[in-house]
Amino acid sequence: MLALLCRFGGLATVLALTASACGGSSDSPGGDGGSAGACGSGGTGGAEDATGSDLPEAGFIEVPGSPTLGPGWTSRMFYSFVPAAEHPERAPLLVFFNGGPGSATTSVLLPYGTGPFTLDPAAPTDAAPVANDVSYTRFANLLYVDARSTGFSYDLALPDPSTCQGSSGKFHVADAADFIYLLLEFLDAHEALRDNPVVIAGESYGGTRAALMLYMLHNYTLTLDSAGVMSVAPSWLREKVQAHLDLTFPAHAGAPREPSEVAEQFGWQLLIQPSLFGMQQSRYQRPLAAMDPDLAPSFTAPDVWDGYDVRLTQEQAAPIQEHASRSMRNPEHLETLLGVDLSSITGLAPPERQPSFRSFSNLDPAEVAASETDLRAELGELDAADAYWLRYAPPCPGDGVELGMFAVFEDIIGRTATFITNARYDSVVYTEALPAMFDEFSTFDVELDPSLPEGAARPGVLHLRNGAGGVSFRFPTYEAGHQVSVGAPRELAEDVEAWLAAACASAP
Incomplete structure (x- = not known):
């Protein structure tokens, strides 16, 4: 019971138990009867075990094709890894991704506010990255992932302009499965990190992806479920998750694991302005957002003001994205942000990347080629289809199939520590409406607690309770727009660090 309180505690009296109540167990990832430290959720390897995980790296992992992601082609998904500044073998692994679907993580979360170097949103669009004094590497390992065909990720097939990235509403499950596959491949290839606590950190549509990832990981043994997820999950899922758990729980190799046991490693989610419930959430939040006086500009003059940050005109907001786009195509800036030499990234340059192509959507391939002249001079020319x-590669229009995302979310939150941002100037994903939405559509009674949790810099806790018990989320408010790591990087980093310590995901 004390371990449960430590994982989900929002009240100060609960958080006070953190330092003493969360000892490890011999059956938890990296646990050895509590010797791993106060929370006991991180790996137990010493510094000598950190080989291969104590230096930045970037590369590609091939993920299998799916009928709902084009005609079954394999994709090379790009990742960038930056280790924690201290004890990476014990620190949590934050898996960062942007949403869209189809938005590149290398366009926002990687270049802005989270890593050792960051772009300054107020600087000219050609300005170099600067050192980030609130880098998340102070308390975590960082793994950034570009979704299939977005950012630096690309598809392995001959070009076919008549096809695009996805073909049905089942796209959401296949997309989340891509990230599970990459994550498990990465963990299993890095022995020192293999049993570290994993925090799924998604922005916007990334909230849907994060919830689905955790749901499929926790329920990997199921083939049918009421949410309609596991019946369309890829055939490789059960074997892939079981193989990882066999490495993580060697004493029980081959035995199926219960959802609560899987959550001992995959039991944290950081949701930045999340779209959790698709169109249902959009329809619910819009009238409430329209009545919010802070958001009035985006509704009264939507062609002028930026809905993602209503304090900015669209003209003022555009350079922030342009700055990231230029840096991703500037070899010197890119190497600074990744922390690696581009020539060391296997699969980035031809001929290793062929045959390959991209989903350009409504972009002109010739204009894209002209925008990355410096990269092509450094790495080599690409085919016209590559x-x-x-920055963006949207999936094909869906067939209207909607998953039971409320069922998904309700299933995972009882065993998942959750942090949700509430950005005051975001009218696109109006998280201010989420407490009312939970209250109306879930089985929980909702209470918004304005008190300041112990160790936190900002107040905000959301309590969800029903007859079976309840959970508490961190729900702090930020003077920021949709991209909180751009608008309030220091505040978000401080709150995430305190939350992870309270939720037993920090290295001892």
Whole structure:
């Protein structure tokens, strides 16, 4: 019971138990009867075990094709890893991704506010990255992932302009499965990190992806479920998850694991302005957002003001994205942000990347090629159907199939520590409406607690309770727009660090 309180505690009296109540167990990842430290959720390897995980790296992992992601083609998904500044073998692994679907993580979360170097949103669009004094590497390992065909990720197939990235509403499950596959491949290839606590950190549509990832990981043994997820999950899922758990729980190799046991490693989610419930959430939040006086500009003059940050005109907001796009195509800036030499990234340059192509959507391939002249001069020319970097590559229109995302979310939150941001100037994903939405559509009674949790810099806790018990989320408010790591990087980093310590995901 004390371990449960430590994982989900929002009240100060609960958080006070953190330092003493969360000892490890012999059956938890990396646990050895509590010797791993106060929370006991991190790996137990010493510094000598950190080989291969104590230096930045970047590369590609091939993920299998799916009928709902084009005609079954394999994709090379790009990742960038930056280790924690201290004890990476014990620190949590934050898996960062942007949403869209189809938005590149290398367009926002990687270049802005989270890593050792960051772009300054107030600087000119050609300005170099600067050192980030609130880098998340102070308390975590960082793994950034570009979704299939976005950012630096590309598809392995001959070009076919008549096809695009996805073909049905089942796209959401296949997309989340891509990230599970990459994550498990990465963990299993890095022995020192293999049993570290994993925090799924998604922005916007990334909230849907994060919830689905955790749901499929926790329920990997199921083939049918009421949410309609596991019946369309890829055939490799059960074997892939079981193989990882066999490495993580060697004493029980081959035995199926219960959802609560899987959550001992995959039991944290950081949701930045999340779209959790698709169109249902959009329809619910819009009238409430329209009545919010802070958001009035985006509704009264939507062609002028930026809905993602209503304090900015669209003209003022554009350079922030342009700055990231230029840096991703500037070899010197890119190497600074990744922390690696581009020539060391296997699969980035031809001929290793062929045959390959990208989903350009409504972009002109010739204009894309012209925008990455510096990268092509450094790495080599590409075929007309390919590009080094794309900010956005949306999936094909879906068939209207909607998953039971409320069932998904309700299933995971009882065993998942959750942090949700509430950005005051975001009218696109109006998280201010989420407490009312939970209250109306879930089985929980909702209470918004304005008190300041112990160790936190900002107040905000959301309590969800029903007859079976309840959970508490961190729900702090930020003077920021949709991209909180751009608008309030220091505040978000401080709150995430305190939350992870309270939720037993920090290295001892």
